[in-house]
Every structure is written in C-alpha cells, then in structure tokens.
Amino acid sequence: MQAFGLVDCNNFYVSCERVFRPDLEGKPVVILSNNDGCCVARSNEAKALGIGMAEPFFKVRHFVDSHGLVALSSNYALYGDMSAMVMSILADHAPGTEVYSIDESFLDLSGMDCVGDMTSWCRELRETMRRWTGIPVSIGVARTKTLAKLANRLAKKSPKTDGVLDLAGHPEWLTAALRRTNVGDIWGIGKQWAGICNLAGHRTAWDLSQAEDGWVRKTMGAVGLRTVMELRGTPVNDLETVPDARQTCCVSRSFGDTVDSFADVRDAIVTFASRASEKVRRDGLVAGAAHVFMQTDRFRRDQAQNSASTTVRLCPPTASTPLVVNAAIKGLTAMWSDGFRWRKAGIILLDLVRPEDVPRDLFAPPPNVRAEKLMAALDDANAKFGRGAVMFGLAAPDAAWKMKQGSVTPSWTTRWEDIPIARLGQPSSDRPAAQARMPRGPPSP
DNA sequence: TCTGGGGTCCTAGGACCC
DNA sequence: TCTGGGGTCCTAGGACCC
Numbered sequence: 065m066q067a068f069g070l071v072d073c074n075n076f077y078v079s080c081e082r083v084f085r086p087d088l089e090g091k092p093v094v095i096l097s098n099n100d101g102c103c104v105a106r107s108n109e110a111k112a113l114g115i116g117m118a119e120p121f122f123k124v125r126h127f128v129d130s131h132g133l134v135a136l137s138s139n140y141a142l143y144g145d146m147s148a149m150v151m152s153i154l155a156d157h158a159p160g161t162e163v164y165s166i167d168e169s170f171l172d173l174s175g176m177d178c179v180g181d182m183t184s185w186c187r188e189l190r191e192t193m194r195r196w197t198g199i200p201v202s203i204g205v206a207r208t209k210t211l212a213k214l215a216n217r218l219a220k221k222s223p224k225t226d227g228v229l230d231l232a233g234h235p236e237w238l239t240a241a242l243r244r245t246n247v248g249d250i251w252g253i254g255k256q257w258a259g260i261c262n263l264a265g266h267r268t269a270w271d272l273s274q275a276e277d278g279w280v281r282k283t284m285g286a287v288g289l290r291t292v293m294e295l296r297g298t299p300v301n302d303l304e305t306v307p308d309a310r311q312t313c314c315v316s317r318s319f320g321d322t323v324d325s326f327a328d329v330r331d332a333i334v335t336f337a338s339r340a341s342e343k344v345r346r347d348g349l350v351a352g353a354a355h356v357f358m359q360t361d362r363f364r365r366d367q368a369q370n371s372a373s374t375t376v377r378l379c380p381p382t383a384s385t386p387l388v389v390n391a392a393i394k395g396l397t398a399m400w401s402d403g404f405r406w407r408k409a410g411i412i413l414l415d416l417v418r419p420e421d422v423p424r425d426l427f428a429p430p431p432n433v434r435a436e437k438l439m440a441a442l443d444d445a446n447a448k449f450g451r452g453a454v455m456f457g458l459a460a461p462d463a464a465w466k467m468k469q470g471s472v473t474p475s476w477t478t479r480w481e482d483i484p485i486a487r488l489g490q491p492s493s494d495r496p497a498a499q500a501r502m503p504r505g506p507p508s509p
Numbered sequence: 510t511c512t513g514g515g516g517t518c519c520t521a522g523g524a525c526c527c
Numbered sequence: 528t529c530t531g532g533g534g535t536c537c538t539a540g541g542a543c544c545c
Contacts, residue, residue, distance in 0.1 A: 097513035104513070104545095122511035138513090165545045254543050285519060287543075314515055363512055410514090 067232040069171035070212040074200045076167035077105035080146045083198035084476045092133045099467045137469035145477040149197050162303045172303045186228040205230040209301045210294035213251040242270035252291040257284050315340040316410020319465035324405050332465045334457035336411045337392040341385040350381040352415030356395035361407035372399040381422050384435050
C-alpha cells in the first residue's frame with residue numbers, strides 16, 4: 065500500500081533554541097528574521113498571544129514588557145546543524161525520505177505493513193527524535209503527500225492525537241479530517257486561491273475535493289487540479305529522494321539603514337555576489353547570468369520610490385568570484401541612479417548548470433586553471449577559518465547597509481568556542497541550560 | 510522609528526519559424 | 528472583399544511553498 069509520512073518539527077527554530085536554553089520552556093518566544101524585522105518562528109505561547117507568521121516585530125514588541133515575550137535574532141548555523149541531525153535520524157528509520165525544508169521531511173512508508181501498527185511506529189520515532197535531538201516533531205500519514213500534510217497539521221493542532229495522525233490506516237477518519245480543514249490551510253492553496261474558493265462556496269478541504277474539475281482547472285490551473293486530485297486520494301506527487309539541481313541562487317538583504325551612495329550599494333553587492341558565487345561553487349555549478357537588483361523602502365510612502373534591475377550574461381558560464389563580482393558591478397553601474405534612498409539589494413545567479421553540461425564554444429578562451437585553483441584555495445581557507453575569513457572587497461564592519469541583529473544566541477553546535485561545557489557535580493549558575501539538556505545524539509556506529 | 514529571504518512551477522503573450 | 532495554422536522559445540508576472 066502506498067503511503068507517505070510527513071514529519072514536521074514543531075516551532076523548529078524556537079525548539080532549537082530551547083534545547084540549549086531550557087529556561088525558555090513555557091515562555092512566549094519568537095525568532096526574528098534578518099534585521100530583526102519579522103517573527104519567522106513562534107512558540108505555542110507566542111502563537112496564543114495572537115502573533116502571526118511573519119508579523120513585523122515592532123507591532124508585537126509591547127508583549128516583551130507585558131507578557132515576558134522573548135525575541136531572539138535568527139541563528140541559522142544552529143538551525144542548519146540541528147536540521148542535519150533530524151534528517152539523518154529520519155533517513156535511518158524510513159526506507160526513503162525527501163527533505164522538503166529545513167524542518168520537514170516526507171517519508172516513504174509504502175510496504176511498511178510489517179511494522180504492524182503504524183501509529184505506534186510513528187510514536188516511537190517521535191520519542192527517539194526527542195531523546196536524541198531534543199526536538200519535538202509531529203507526524204502525519206496518508207495516501208498522498210497533500211493528505212499527509214493535512215494529517216500532520218491536525219496531529220500538531222489536536223492534543224488528543226499525541227502528535228501522530230495516520231489517515232492511511234484509518235480511511236474512515238478522512239472525511240472528518242477534510243471537513244475540519246479550511247481551504248486556505250491546504251498545502252498549495254494560498255491566500256488568493258482561498259479567497260476565490262470561498263466566493264465559490266468551497267470553504268473546507270472536503271468542499272474543494274468535491275469541486276468540478278473544469279472549474280478547478282479554469283480558476284487554479286494545472287497546479288490546483290493536482291492538489292484536488294491528491295485531496296481525493298489519488299497520488300500525483302512522488303517522493304523526490306534526489307533533489308533536483310537548483311536553477312537559481314539568490315543572495316539579497318534589506319539594509320540596516322537606507323543608503324544613497326553608489327559606493328555603499330556597490331560594497332553590498334560585492335559581498336552578496338561573493339557569497340552567491342561560493343554557494344554555486346559548493347554545489348559544483350556555474351552560472352550563465354547574473355541578475356542584480358535594488359529597491360527603495362516600499363513602506364515609506366513619503367519617500368521617492370524606485371526599483372532597478374539588470375541582467376548581465378556570464379560568457380562562458382562561471383562561478384568564479386572575481387568574474388561574478390565584475391559582472392555585478394557592471395550591472396549596478398549601468399542601472400544606477402542618484403537621489404534615492406535604497407533599502408534592499410541583491411543578486412540572483414541564473415541558468416545554473418554543471419560545468420560539463422555547458423555547450424562547447426569554439427571561440428571561448430581555454431579554462432583558466434589558475435583562477436580555478438585560486439577559488440578552491442579561497443573556499444578551503446573559508447571552510448577552515450570560518451566564512452568571511454578571506455573575501456573580496458573591503459566592506460567596512462560598521463557600514464550602514466549591514467544588517468542589525470540584536471540578540472543572537474551562541475553557535476552551540478558549530479563553533480568550538482561556543483560548545484556548551486558539561487560538568488559533573490555541583491550545578492553552576494552560568495550555563496544551567498546546556499548542562500541540563502545536552503542532546504545525547506544517536507549512538508555512534 | 511520599526512515590515513525577511515530563498516526558492517519552484519505555471520501561464521500568457523510576443524517574436525519568430527515554416 | 529478576401530487575410531492559416533501550427534509549432535517553439537523566451538520573458539515577465541503571478542501564484543505557491545517554507
């Protein structure tokens with residue numbers, strides 16, 4: 065029997081922080097986006113205060129005083145590392161996994177009848193995850209990925225499921241589950257389509273599953289129709305165990321403060337271009353073009369608005385930092401205009417391909433072996449001494465465009481200096497958190 | 510005062526071809 | 528007066544995801 069599981073870490077970034085800061089347990093906690101702008105993760109207590117996903121922090125800052133809300137800057141080194149642990153444990157337990165996002169993975173549970181009761185198996189997996197990583201997860205199981213998502217959501221929401229809901233093994237629960245889910249909460253149905261569905265009288269997942277194919281196709285296109293098929297229990301999405309090579313790579317940031325000088329935006333773009341080149345090299349790819357863009361502050365209606373972008377071809381395709389940086393500066397120079405206060409800029413590397421798939425160009429210069437060696441040395445140095453140890457350009461550490469981060473927690477798992485110290489005997493007052501809750505980790509082979 | 514970043518896929522329309 | 532019928536490729540924009 066074909067079945068998909070969806071394992072989703074509960075309030076993932078908050079849970080990661082709580083592993084090393086158990087004092088945050090039971091408190092309302094939010095994790096902030098870059099520049100400490102928006103709340104991108106919320107503990108249950110924070111959700112109960114009515115704090116929405118991606119809610120601007122300044123709108124909820126008053127909860128800090130009134131309700132003891134704790135707001136932390138995001139610590140992606142920590143979350144990425146914790147995610148890798150979670151995913152490797154899942155890979156060891158299920159016959160196939162698809163890492164869907166930093167905190168979610170689909171499992172292939174087909175042919176797992178041998179485990180007997182699926183719900184018990186999932187409960188055990190959940191408990192293993194909690195013991196080995198400290199991260200609480202919810203698990204949904206169903207015949208299609210869309211339904212597994214739906215089951216997962218109910219498992220997370222409804223306390224009586226105890227974090228696990230198997231709709232594949234209990235088809236009699238399916239209709240009730242669909243009726244309890246609003247269309248807007250279906251995977252693949254966003255705000256726009258939810259509005260259209262509601263107008264047409266399709267308020268719940270059950271309603272939408274009964275909608276006419278022609279109507280769905282017309283209003284939501286091929287994508288919408290696939291979602292509806294999956295709601296009806298017909299799988300159209302397979303497990304993608306090998307991720308497709310990415311096609312684009314974007315590095316962009318809002319600036320800490322607006323900047324109006326060419327030199328400042330250029331410094332930012334040089335930094336972003338370097339970082340994007342590194343990411344593309346790490347994936348063993350080269351880029352055929354670079355798209356550079358910049359924007360003013362769209363929330364400041366009182367200021368002159370502008371946005372500019374340009375695409376520069378990279379011939380032949382490359383991931384070499386100096387070549388990408390040069391192209392980016394060329395693009396920026398071409399599109400620059402004075403007299404605006406720029407708030408955000410970025411670069412998107414496009415047409416990513418593996419170097420061996422680049423069509424041969426009769427007139428192309430021979431590969432620059434020295435440049436390639438230089439890039440390899442640069443990446444090695446940065447791997448050894450930390451990102452940014454060797455870099456292009458001279459970005460002032462206090463430049464206006466640099467992002468603001470008020471309260472980042474230590475890189476508990478990825479920097480030697482930050483690794484918590486476990487002591488036996490008398491508890492010490494300086495790091496009670498780490499002592500109490502160091503994750504045990506899976507046993508070494 | 511203060512509002513994230515990084516992706517994917519699909520569609521419609523235009524240019525161009527025979 | 529009468530004015531085809533496919534194709535393909537590219538791009539911009541819009542929807543979605545976390």
